[in-house]
Amino acid sequence: MKRSAGGEIAPTTRHYRSVSMDSFIGKLNFGNESPKLPPSPGQRTGLVSPGNGIDGSSSAFSLEFGNGEFSGPELKKIMANEKLAEIALSDPKRAKRILANRQSAARSKERKMRYISELEHKVQTLQTEATTLSAQLTLLQRDSAGLTNQNSELKFRLQSMEQQAKLRDALNEALTAEVQRLKLATAELSGDSHSSSCLIPQHSVNPLMFQHQHQQPPAASQQNIHHLQQQHQQQQQHQNGNANSNSDLKQ
């Protein structure tokens, strides 16, 4: 134990509840230079030295009680408690320490209460903030879901348009090839037999084969073109349908 020098003696009985100060010392006149001490079995002398209060809160005088010196407020407290008065007479230093400790305990407890109240206030603030943030999160999540839907729809439309463009290119290519072929055929029909036989010698060798070669591919290419045109129309119709449904959705 660190405070062995203090030499505190544990009291035989503890926890004396304070008597009402007003009822006990209310009749005492502290302006009087010779205040009367409370009736106590071990009471000895009380020496007053005015104008020497330590905290000087309520009265500006001090009193030598046994070996120690007490301020007015301290004296009030001592006189309010018979046991403390006894201690003050027998061991003034201990009485002084008890009083100081009592005050310190009160301060400590007050600080603790303030701290607790501060924490409670913080909890309330944080709870309010959490509620606000939760509401914001809900709104943002809703916005995010809407944008995701919109994004996938746009991607789908882009894909469809790309496919349509490919079909258009293929159709274009096929039509160009067909035009070319028709031009050649027209030239053959309107031109002289020499030039045509010279242009396509293998055809004259085998007319059946020629016929077969020149009639089958045009039919196939026309079918192909027809097919491409149908696909293209279907795509367009499909896209128009989507666009309409989108505009319907937006409306």
Added chain:
DNA sequence: GGTCAGCCAGAGACGGAAGC
């Protein structure tokens, strides 16, 4: 049973005295 007030013990901070 909960709250309040008081006491005690332990720990840390601080200042003064003594020794080097």
Added chain:
DNA sequence: GCTTCCGTCTCTGGCTGACC
């Protein structure tokens, strides 16, 4: 000047009796 020792003060947790 620095270190160590000692006494004092203050804070704080735990405990307890009184009171409502």
